[in-house]
Each structure stands twice: as C-alpha cells, then as structure tokens.
Amino acid sequence: MTGLRRLLAIVLSLGAVAVLIAAPFDLKPYGVYILSLWAVTAIAVIGLNLMIGYAGQVSLAQGAFVGIGAYTTALLTTHGVPWIGALVASGGLSFAIGWLLGYPALRVQHHYLAFVTLAFNTLVGLIFRNEDWLTGGIGGISGIPRPSLLGWSTNPPRSFYLFCFAVLLLVALATWWLIRSPWGRAFVALRENPVRALSLGVDTRRYTLLAFALGSGLGGVAGALYAPLVQFIDPTPFGLGFSLNLLLMVIVGGSGFFLGPFVGTLVAVLLPEWLRFAQGYYLIIYAALVIILLAFCPTGLMGLFGRLTTALRPVPARPAAATLTETVP
Amino acid sequence: MGDLIHLITAGLATGAIYALVAIGFVLLWQTSQTINFAQGQFVMLPAFFVLAAMKQGGLPLWAAVLVGIAASVLLLGVGFKKLIVDPMRRHGVLPLVIATVALGLLLEESTKTLFSAQAEAFPALVPSTTFNVLGAPVSLQDLSIIGFAIVAVVALQLFLTRTTTGRCMQAAAQNPEVARILGIPVERMILLTFVINATLVAIASVLISPIYLAKFSNGGALGVAAFVAAIVGGFNQIRGAIVGGLLLGVVSNLAAAYISAQYRDAIPLILLILVILFRPRGLAGRAEERTV
Numbered sequence: 001m002t003g004l005r006r007l008l009a010i011v012l013s014l015g016a017v018a019v020l021i022a023a024p025f026d027l028k029p030y031g032v033y034i035l036s037l038w039a040v041t042a043i044a045v046i047g048l049n050l051m052i053g054y055a056g057q058v059s060l061a062q063g064a065f066v067g068i069g070a071y072t073t074a075l076l077t078t079h080g081v082p083w084i085g086a087l088v089a090s091g092g093l094s095f096a097i098g099w100l101l102g103y104p105a106l107r108v109q110h111h112y113l114a115f116v117t118l119a120f121n122t123l124v125g126l127i128f129r130n131e132d133w134l135t136g137g138i139g140g141i142s143g144i145p146r147p148s149l150l151g152w153s154t155n156p157p158r159s160f161y162l163f164c165f166a167v168l169l170l171v172a173l174a175t176w177w178l179i180r181s182p183w184g185r186a187f188v189a190l191r192e193n194p195v196r197a198l199s200l201g202v203d204t205r206r207y208t209l210l211a212f213a214l215g216s217g218l219g220g221v222a223g224a225l226y227a228p229l230v231q232f233i234d235p236t237p238f239g240l241g242f243s244l245n246l247l248l249m250v251i252v253g254g255s256g257f258f259l260g261p262f263v264g265t266l267v268a269v270l271l272p273e274w275l276r277f278a279q280g281y282y283l284i285i286y287a288a289l290v291i292i293l294l295a296f297c298p299t300g301l302m303g304l305f306g307r308l309t310t311a312l313r314p315v316p317a318r319p320a321a322a323t324l325t326e327t328v329p
Numbered sequence: 330m331g332d333l334i335h336l337i338t339a340g341l342a343t344g345a346i347y348a349l350v351a352i353g354f355v356l357l358w359q360t361s362q363t364i365n366f367a368q369g370q371f372v373m374l375p376a377f378f379v380l381a382a383m384k385q386g387g388l389p390l391w392a393a394v395l396v397g398i399a400a401s402v403l404l405l406g407v408g409f410k411k412l413i414v415d416p417m418r419r420h421g422v423l424p425l426v427i428a429t430v431a432l433g434l435l436l437e438e439s440t441k442t443l444f445s446a447q448a449e450a451f452p453a454l455v456p457s458t459t460f461n462v463l464g465a466p467v468s469l470q471d472l473s474i475i476g477f478a479i480v481a482v483v484a485l486q487l488f489l490t491r492t493t494t495g496r497c498m499q500a501a502a503q504n505p506e507v508a509r510i511l512g513i514p515v516e517r518m519i520l521l522t523f524v525i526n527a528t529l530v531a532i533a534s535v536l537i538s539p540i541y542l543a544k545f546s547n548g549g550a551l552g553v554a555a556f557v558a559a560i561v562g563g564f565n566q567i568r569g570a571i572v573g574g575l576l577l578g579v580v581s582n583l584a585a586a587y588i589s590a591q592y593r594d595a596i597p598l599i600l601l602i603l604v605i606l607f608r609p610r611g612l613a614g615r616a617e618e619r620t621v
Binding site: 295 | 364413423433434435439441557560591599606609
C-alpha cells in the first residue's frame with residue numbers, strides 16, 4: 001500500500017467512525033436500536049469471518065455462541081454481577097466451548113464439519129428450551145439491566161448504541177492487529193494449504209482450535225451485548241436460522257476481507273428496513289439478491305468492490321483479491 | 330411389547346420418508362458435489378403445489394399429486410440445476426452451499442407469503458384405520474408409507490443397475506472424466522439426478538404431509554433429518570441413506586418414548602456427532618475417495 005493510499009484509507013475509516021458516532025443524534029429510537037443491533041451482530045460476524053474467511057473452518061454454530069453469551073450475561077447481571085464480569089464470563093465460556101468444538105475440525109473438514117456444528121447448534125437450542133431451572137425455558141429471562149460504567153449509565157438507547165459501537169471498535173482493532181500478526185498469517189496458511197502449512201512448521205492443530213475458540217469467543221462477546229440491548233431473551237432468536245443468517249452475512253460482505261463483516265451485517269440488518277415497502281416480500285428479495293450476488297461474485301460485496309476499483313484503475317492493482325478469495329476449492 | 334411394535338412401525342414409516350429425502354441428497358452430492366441445504370424446503374414445497382392444484386385447479390387428489398410431482402421436477406429439479414447450481418458450481422463447494430441456504434430461505438418465505446402462513450390440512454392417500462398386530466395398534470397409513478417408500482427405492486435401484494441410462498449415471502457419478510471419454514453425456518446424467526431428487530422429495534412430501542400437515546416452516550427439521558440420515562448411513566451410498574433414514578426414524582421414536590420426549594431431537598444429533606468422529610464413512614458406507 002502506498003503512503004497516499006494508506007492515508008486515504010485512514011481518513012476514510014476515521015470519517016466512517018465519525019459518521020457512525022454522530023448517526024444516532026439524527027435518528028428515532030427505533031433507528032438507534034437498528035444501529036445498535038448492527039454493531040452487536042457485526043461483532044459475531046467478525047468472529048465467524050475469522051473462522052471461515054481466514055482459517056477456512058466452516059461453522060454453523062455462531063448463533064449458538066451468541067446465545068451462550070447472551071444467556072451467561074443475562075443470568076449473571078440479573079444476579080447482580082457487574083457487566084464487565086459477565087462479559088469476561090461470556091467471552092471466556094464461548095472461547096472454551098469453541099475450543100472443544102474445534103476438536104471435530106481436526107478430524108473432519110468442509111461439509112462434515114458443517115454438520116457437526118449444525119448439530120451442536122440444535123443441541124444448544126434444546127438445552128436453552130428444556131433446562132427451565134437455568135434458562136427459564138421458553139419463558140426466557142427478562143429485566144436484563146444495561147451496564148453502567150464509572151457512573152455513566154448506558155440506559156438511554158443512544159448511550160447504549162455508543163457503548164456497543166465502542167466495543168465493536170475495540171474488537172475491530174484487535175482483529176486488525178490479529179490478522180496482521182503471525183497468528184493471522186498462520187490462519188491463512190491453514191486455509192490455503194494445511195499440509196504445506198504443517199510442513200513449514202505451523203502447528204495446524206493448535207491454530208485450528210484457536211481459530212474456533214477466538215471466533216466463538218467473539219460470538220459470546222456479541223451475546224454479552226445482545227442481552228442488555230433487547231433486555232429480554234428466550235431460545236427463539238438463537239436457532240439454526242440465526243447461524244445460517246450470520247453465515248450469509250460473512251459471505252455477502254466477502255469472506256476473508258477485513259471490512260466484509262461490517263458491510264455484510266449492514267446489508268442484512270438495514271436491507272429489511274429499506275425494503276419495508278415490500279412488506280412480506282423483503283426476505284424473498286433479500287434471498288434472491290444473495291443468490292444473484294453469489295452467482296456473479298462469490299467473493300461478496302467487498303470482492304465486487306475490489307473488482308470495480310481494479311477495473312476503473314489504469315495501473316494494475318496489487319492482486320489482493322486473488323489471495324483473499326473464498327475458502328474452499 | 331405392543332407399545333414397542335407400534336413405536337417401531339411408526340418410526341420405520343417416518344424413517345422411510347427420511348430415507349427417500351436422504352437418497353436424493355446423496356445422489357446430488359455424488360454426481361455434482363452439491364450439498365443442498367434447501368433439501369428440507371424441497372420436501373415442504375410440493376405439498377403446496379398439490380394443494381394449489383386441488384383448490385385452484387379443482388383436480389382430484391391423484392391428478393393433483395401428479396401435477397405436484399411435475400411442478401417439483403420442473404422447478405426443484407431442472408430449474409434448480411439450471412438457475413442455481415450451474416452458474417455456481419465453478420466457484421467451488423462453499424458458495425453453492427451458501428446459495429442453497431439462501432434458496433431455502435427464499436422458498437420458505439415465498440410459501441409463507443404466496444400460499445399460507447398457517448399449517449394446512451393435507452388429504453391422506455389411505456384411510457386412517459388401524460389393525461391389531463400382536464396386540465399392538467398399527468396404522469394403515471404407516472404401513473402404506475413404508476410400502477410406497479419400498480416401491481420408490483426398488484424402482485430407483487432397478488433403474489440404476491438394470492438400465493443403460495442408470496448405469497451411465499453411476500459411471501458419471503463415479504468418474505466423470507472417464508465417463509466423458511466413453512461418450513456418456515455427463516451433463517445430461519447430472520440433470521437426471523436433479524430430476525430424480527425432485528421426484529423423490531415430491532413423493533416424500535405427499536407421504537409426510539398428511540401426518541405433519543403442510544406448513545412453510547416444516548423444511549428446516551426435515552432437512553436436518555435428511556442430513557443426519559445421509560451421514561449416519563454413509564454419505565456416498567444409496568444403501569447408506571436407507572439404513573440411516575430407517576435407523577434415525579426408529580431411534581428418535583424410541584428415544585422419545587423411553588429416554589426423554591424433550592430431548593428426542595438431541596439423540597439423532599448425538600448419534601451424528603459420534604458417527605462423524607469415529608466412523609466418518611458412515612455405518613453402511615465405504616471409505617470415500619474424494620476429499621473428506
């Protein structure tokens with residue numbers, strides 16, 4: 001990246017951050033809620049993108065990890081534990097369970113792995129529904145408090161949005177650092193050619209488990225924000241459908257692109273609002289658009305964007321898109 | 330004892346339907362490496378075609394069923410292959426998987442919006458009488474489902490092993506390159522598997538809808554059952570899909586009765602995880618030469 005382009009990228013991202021901070025002051029409470037939902041969901045999608053886009057491990061269980069995080073936070077904060085403690089517990093529990101779920105990934109790949117994680121997602125859903133003593137069953141858990149930090153209460157929607165956005169920024173910065181660190185490079189090596197990575201001394205076992213654990217842990221972090229955002233949780237939102245949707249967001253945004261999750265989540269969360277005039281048809285339109293996008297450009301919107309900018313620029317750009325294409329041959 | 334017989338026949342009936350759906354799923358994988366995440370929605374939809382043909386078209390049940398199968402072949406077979414699988418196949422397995430996920434959503438939402446959001450009653454093919462077998466109530470409906478499924482499977486098996494087209498299809502699935510060299514029209518064979526899959530899901534739909542009603546949201550659970558059946562039995566063999574389907578139907582019925590009704594859905598999934606971890610080729614499958 002040349003100095004000028006890097007400067008441009010920094011200016012653009014700072015501009016985007018400024019817009020996103022200023023955005024809620026111009027919106028009705030519902031708009032603020034949608035933006036908060038975007039920030040929360042994006043965290044889970046960033047985690048899933050780490051697994052799929054960088055390490056090449058398909059997971060259909062990210063929704064379950066958001067659920068695990070949300071339930072942990074709901075249970076702890078309604079029993080008086082401060083939110084920070086609940087966040088650590090949610091992220092830590094999801095990290096640990098994600099690590100365990102990674103073990104099957106050491107033995108099987110691709111569609112088999114997809115089915116193991118799919119089964120796991122359904123099992124977690126059954127536990128949420130049936131273990132009344134812990135999760136309140138289908139009645140769910142209500143009255144989840146919003147955190148207050150150093151005397152700053154995040155109860156008003158706008159404050160909570162800013163709070164979610166701040167967490168999203170921290171997660172994004174950490175991810176940015178991670179994918180440029182030797183760990184991130186090891187993830188990519190794992191995706192591109194596990195055998196060669198192993199022969200070059202990358203401990204593929206450990207990095208596979210780590211990819212699962214980190215991705216799932218971010219799912220837990222998203223859950224820790226989701227619970228106080230909606231303030232009432234029951235088993236319904238964390239089903240297989242949610243996991244599939246999160247997967248769609250990764251792919252629509254562009255898997256393996258740093259900005260992919262932000263774009264993919266933006267489309268998935270905002271599109272229903274824009275297509276409100278279409279009423280019952282909006283999910284039909286959304287699904288059709290996804291299929292068309294995938295047929296033309298399997299690298300998602302970021303890939304499409306890359307293709308457009310490459311086409312418009314006279315000098316051939318560096319082949320970034322070529323190394324960051326989709327994961328599975 | 331009576332309970333046990335009843336549970337097993339009912340389980341076999343559900344299992345026979347799972348087996349039909351799983352066979353189609355396995356066929357698509359074998360010939361075109363398509364993992365169809367919309368398979369459950371494929372089973373949900375034909376029942377609505379049949380209902381529409383009866384209500385709007387005023388057709389009798391048998392004619393409506395034929396219309397349903399034809400519509401299913403056209404849309405879920407040929408249409409699916411031409412519009413979704415063909416443009417996507419060159420991109421590899423994952424984008425196609427995601428596209429079928431989106432397709433499942435599309436079918437579900439379209440059914441909900443265009444047909445009905447309610448569970449619709451679906452006419453049974455046979456009267457709902459029950460016999461007594463060794464003191465156990467056995468319903469004619471369950472027996473007829475098992476009967477229809479056996480006929481469908483035997484017909485398919487005869488087609489695949491005794492006809493030239495069927496053998497060409499097997500060749501195209503096992504080694505497309507060599508099949509092409511031998512002059513087998515591989516593309517047409519792949520299209521044929523999509524047509525067979527569409528027929529199988531339509532039959533499954535007509536058989537299962539009298540019991541579970543026709544509802545837009547039925548697809549998810551059916552799809553998972555078919556995946557589990559296919560993998561538990563063996564992902565690369567029709568025989569495996571049959572074993573897996575029947576086993577799944579019986580095990581989940583017995584588990585619901587004797588272990589825990591709340592966790593009846595969990596038992597097959599635990600079975601799935603165990604099979605994948607310890608015997609990835611499935612109970613009745615052979616080791617897969619393609620990448621696992």
